[in-house]
Amino acid sequence: MEISNQRLAKILRNVSAAYTLKKIGNIFQIRAYENAADAIEHSTAEIQDLWQEGKLSEIPTLGEKLQDYLDELFTKGKVKHFEQVEKGIPAVVFDLLDIGGVGPKNAAKLAELGVKDLEDLKKKIKSGELVSKGFSAKIAQNIMSGLLDLDQQEHRMLLPYAFAQADKILNYLKKNPDILEVHPLGSLRRMAATVGDLDFSVSSEKEKEVVEYFCKMPGVSRVVDKGENKATIVLTSGIQVDLLVGKPESYGALLQHFTGSKAHNIKLRTLAQQKGFSLSEYGVKNVTSNKLQETRTEEEFYKLLGMQTPPPEIRENSGEIEAALKHKLPDLVTFEDIKGDLHVHSNFKIENPSHGAGVDSIENIIKRAEELGYDYVGIADHPPGFTAVSREQIIKWIKKRTKFIQQIRQPSESTKSVRVINSLEVDILKDGSLSVPDEALAMLDLCIAGIHSGHRGSRGEITKRLMRALENPYVDIISHPTNRLLNERESSDADWEEIFKVASEKNKILEINAYPNRLDLRDDLVRAALSFGVKFIINTDAHEISQMDNMRFGVAVARRGWATKKDVVNTWDWTDLARWFKL
DNA sequence: GCCGTTTTCGGCCCGACTGTTTTCAGTCG
Numbered sequence: 001m002e003i004s005n006q007r008l009a010k011i012l013r014n015v016s017a018a019y020t021l022k023k024i025g026n027i028f029q030i031r032a033y034e035n036a037a038d039a040i041e042h043s044t045a046e047i048q049d050l051w052q053e054g055k056l057s058e059i060p061t062l063g064e065k066l067q068d069y070l071d072e073l074f075t076k077g078k079v080k081h082f083e084q085v086e087k088g089i090p091a092v093v094f095d096l097l098d099i100g101g102v103g104p105k106n107a108a109k110l111a112e113l114g115v116k117d118l119e120d121l122k123k124k125i126k127s128g129e130l131v132s133k134g135f136s137a138k139i140a141q142n143i144m145s146g147l148l149d150l151d152q153q154e155h156r157m158l159l160p161y162a163f164a165q166a167d168k169i170l171n172y173l174k175k176n177p178d179i180l181e182v183h184p185l186g187s188l189r190r191m192a193a194t195v196g197d198l199d200f201s202v203s204s205e206k207e208k209e210v211v212e213y214f215c216k217m218p219g220v221s222r223v224v225d226k227g228e229n230k231a232t233i234v235l236t237s238g239i240q241v242d243l244l245v246g247k248p249e250s251y252g253a254l255l256q257h258f259t260g261s262k263a264h265n266i267k268l269r270t271l272a273q274q275k276g277f278s279l280s281e282y283g284v285k286n287v288t289s290n291k292l293q294e295t296r297t298e299e300e301f302y303k304l305l306g307m308q309t310p311p312p313e314i315r316e317n318s319g320e321i322e323a324a325l326k327h328k329l330p331d332l333v334t335f336e337d338i339k340g341d342l343h344v345h346s347n348f349k350i351e352n353p354s355h356g357a358g359v360d361s362i363e364n365i366i367k368r369a370e371e372l373g374y375d376y377v378g379i380a381d382h383p384p385g386f387t388a389v390s391r392e393q394i395i396k397w398i399k400k401r402t403k404f405i406q407q408i409r410q411p412s413e414s415t416k417s418v419r420v421i422n423s424l425e426v427d428i429l430k431d432g433s434l435s436v437p438d439e440a441l442a443m444l445d446l447c448i449a450g451i452h453s454g455h456r457g458s459r460g461e462i463t464k465r466l467m468r469a470l471e472n473p474y475v476d477i478i479s480h481p482t483n484r485l486l487n488e489r490e491s492s493d494a495d496w497e498e499i500f501k502v503a504s505e506k507n508k509i510l511e512i513n514a515y516p517n518r519l520d521l522r523d524d525l526v527r528a529a530l531s532f533g534v535k536f537i538i539n540t541d542a543h544e545i546s547q548m549d550n551m552r553f554g555v556a557v558a559r560r561g562w563a564t565k566k567d568v569v570n571t572w573d574w575t576d577l578a579r580w581f582k583l
Numbered sequence: 584g585c586c587g588t589t590t591t592c593g594g595c596c597c598g599a600c601t602g603t604t605t606t607c608a609g610t611c612g
Contacts, residue, residue, distance in 0.1 A: 025584075026584090028594090028595060029585095030584090032584035032595095033584080035585080061584090061585070063584060063586075064584090064585090065585085066584075066585085100610090100611085101609095101610065101611085103610050103611090105609065105610090106609075106610090136603080138602065139601090139602075142601080142602095225599090225600065225601085227599075242612085257597090265597090266597095269597075273596080274588090274589085278597080279596080279597080280596085280597055280598065281597085281598075281599095
């Protein structure tokens, strides 16, 4: 049985709620379950995978006891202790917890009043039954809007989508002359693969006026909260947006505080506590003198703690605080370092394609690469499907395409033009062989290989397939290695350490695919692969030229995985790249 | 229940808003 991180977090939150309701243990035991749920929910690795590899202890907040419980859960599908503590609590209580604003106490109270499920609750609020049975009208109203929000929120937003929405809001905010600075916050600023709601901070002397201005933004459907210096709204699209306004003299602390992550901040505050400081969004307080030191910038804030400022992308309490204290933060790869995109699909004519072709011509792709300031671009179409087309036909098609590319790249011999790389993205078949014969692969400049079917194979099967592809001398790059699709499909299960080891030995490149719902290789696996000396390439896998702009989201994944410029081959200049790929 | 440059006990991040609370409980980020 597979248990997703989200489901796992929910199971632990249910236990926490049961502890609360039955008054089992103290507040810290209750919080321990919530802390673990948070950590699991925000983990980029699949917890069940870690369990299989015996690495549960790598997740902070999972101590001896919780590890035992998870072991029992994954082995037997249930946990005796959990069942015991939840005994006697109606199942509906745990469903009610999903409503924003409803915690254990209110959930239990609702169940007591005979609420059967979420639909029933909606009915009872509309009919006034809830109020007549003792709930205040205001609380009933809040629960109702929580219910409506729950209906709207299906998935977390994909990072590029969230960025597009955020840009509109940023543009609106920047128009107000009272606003001195504005930043995205939270998972958006940390460039996590998915984003729950959109948070922004603003530096201004006129806090109240800015909050008013924000609440009047076009597209606001509802103002949820409004305070002196903060507000929460819901847009007509259902997206929740938070705004926090701070004075310029303390803006650094505000920005730091709400960028998170939660785990990063908790660790930071624990550390500060030992040094006699208390941290908040207002600044650094000396506990002895009770004096608050304000900070204009994040850099000042971290400096007061004697450390470097970690880039937002790596603020996950995964070693960045220790590195910053030693002034040894890595020099992460940047978008400006990128010199080319080697995985773009064109509309080159093809019969019986194995997978979706691109919509733009090779000429237009080259033109776009020039506009982006790239030194090189790789055209990597899918070949014809090997089952529908004969071996001879595939070879013939590749010959024709190779000739076509050679013709249009003639001007690129001049120094100012973009170099064009003749490539294909071939399938790694069920047995690990490729969908294109070696004879045809020999005609290409380089070969990208990826799994495009049977993603749900067993750990052994997937590992074997990838291994065999890595052994193939024609394969240069493995595309989107885990094959996850965000909000749709989990990563394939494989022995990643073994794969990283072999990839490093054989000088094979792993792709960080910047396609919005892939962002694959995942950030945590990038970090793991780095320790084996694996090199990466960040590609957009664009199927239309506008998607070539997604590069920066792939860069974000690399940064979150602590990759530096030298680890990413498409930051290299043409000479180094050509030498590596023997072009 | 977790955790450790005060390690196996004794702490545990910090502050906000809402409701109806006249000093606090519940919930959230």
